[in-house]
Amino acid sequence: MIPFRYHLISLAAIFVALGVGILLGGTAGHSWIMQGTKGILSNMEAKYDRALKSNHELRQQINRLLKEVARSNQEVVQLMSIRYVDELAGSKVYVWQEDGNVAEQIKQLMHSVGMEVVSYRDGNSWEDGVLLVVARQAPLWLREKRVNSWIQVAEVPDSPAKQWALLEQVQNRLAERKGSRGKS
Template identity: 35%
Template sequence: MITLRYHFLTITAIFLSLGLGIILGGSIGQHWIYEKQQALIVGLEKKYDKALQSNEELKNQLHELTMRIDETNREFSTFVSNDYLPDLQGQQIGIWKQEGMDAKQLIDLFTSVGMEIVEMDQLRAENSVTYPVVFIGDQIPEWATLLPKDAQIHITGYQTPTKQWELLRNIQKLYKSSAGQL
């Protein structure tokens, strides 16, 4: 038969071993967990630094490619504009732009073929316009109704080199069909 003393010693041994396991596990295990966390953090920091470096390299590549595309577009526009130079050189073109829109690209294009740019902010009734007017933006001013429909060209945004070529061709046709008088 098992005595009460034996039960008491068994239960005491179980609780002592449990307490010792908790103490050892807490102190040694906590250090082990801390080391693993630090290794994980260091690894994540390295990956983050690599991602930042890769992101910066991609930004630089994108900037370089954008610069190359812009340069190619300018070269293409210059190449294309040479074909229109004899017909459009010295001709006038009006440009009206909606607030917030940029007209620099078109001004450069028209200047490259030798056209005289007339920036228009409003049309007065006493002025007779004898040249086409390019309207840049979604809206057009009220005074545009005073112009002949065939003298109005509407552009809503950025012009690719192909669209620039088409625009110059349309302006050339306008001048040829009207013999310079719109």
Template identity: 35%
Template sequence: MIDFRYHLVSIVAIFLALAVGIVLGTTLLQEPALKSAEELTAQLAKTKEELRTQVNLLQGREAGNDAFVSELTPKLVAGELNGEHVLLIEAPGSSSANREAQHQVLLQAGAAITGRVTLTDKYLDPANAGLIDGLVNQLKPADMVFPEGAATYDKASTLLAATLMTTDQGQAGTANQATAAVLDGFETGGLLSVDDEPKKRATLAVMFAPEEPFEGKYAAVQAGALASLAGGLDAGGKGTVMTGSGSSAVGPGGALTTVRDDGDMAKRVSTVDTPDMPAGQIVIVYALREQARGGVGQYGIGAGASGPMPALPTSSPSPSNESGS
């Protein structure tokens, strides 16, 4: 708001100065009018400078707060995810800077990162539903049965979750022999890419949503595809947190908005809309911990957030075989 007011005052001052210059070139300008215009211009310049000072002060405070939280982060997250194996999922248009920062915080929390799966625009393009459906039917285990009328993205989410996730702490971090074939098939089809070793089963997942909402006639389908995958990963493991900053959390067509507005999904998948803030990166760790214990919540400062962070537990039990929320 202060930035907006600052720029508005600047624009008004510029146009007023131009107007004064034009008027000065005429013989119709009277002394009182000129004096009034000069006084107003001076006042606007003063207001502009005051607003600039306020902006600098607030930006300095924010930078100081972020530096303070960053310094304390290792202590605030230490041991929170000991024994947990976390899979990272990147959607097209997500922030790699947020993902890299979160990766480090997860390690500080004691988590092992099994790997990263990056979805492509092709995966989210409804025109490729036939390709995805064919791959799912080709790669799924013989005993995997989908509900009658299951949507393409729901089936793909179920298959990917079954190969990438586990609720069994004893299997966490161990290779799933079926995973390689499934991931290879999807990667060959241009639907995703993989880094590190996601074939090793994860217990928890963090999905990084696009920074901007989807637009166009397929926006709801594309946002729904990400929500479906988040829900599938949650069901296949001990929990999933979807995170994204900017309008992905507050605008129509946003992936976080889709989760938060879906009554059933919001009871299973947690969201955090402040991954670009050091405090938000801590909240993601706490949200994962809450998911591992069967809880769920919508956190941050955007529309649909229930609060800034989960309630702090009174103790930190070791990982259990509890399934996700």
């Protein structure tokens, strides 16, 4: 058997080692920890500064690209007006919307090719032009008329491609109407 004295001495040695470890860790290890945390913080601050700079540069690049897109859209609108002005100038387009207001984009588009835009009210005639119905579904009063000289526009055209397609449809409807008048 191991005498009680050896247990007592080993237990005292453990507590002395623990005390020395706490003492050394609290004094000598403290500077290492501080240096390590300062290094980590400086690295984090540098990464944050780089991210802010990159974010600012990307915002400037986005603004430049948006200006280029706007300039390109203006050029496309000018090309559309050159393409359609001879055929559509002086024609009328009647516009009906559910809320009663004519979308500004449609007005600008039609005016750019020389068309007259008239706000359509129920019961009026659109015999001298084409009716644009800006709505998700055609109204009931229009479905009952069984007239083919109208175009349904589900959404106001917001891109040059959609605007070009709308002008193409308007041109085709006006040509159909002129053709049908010439036959009769």
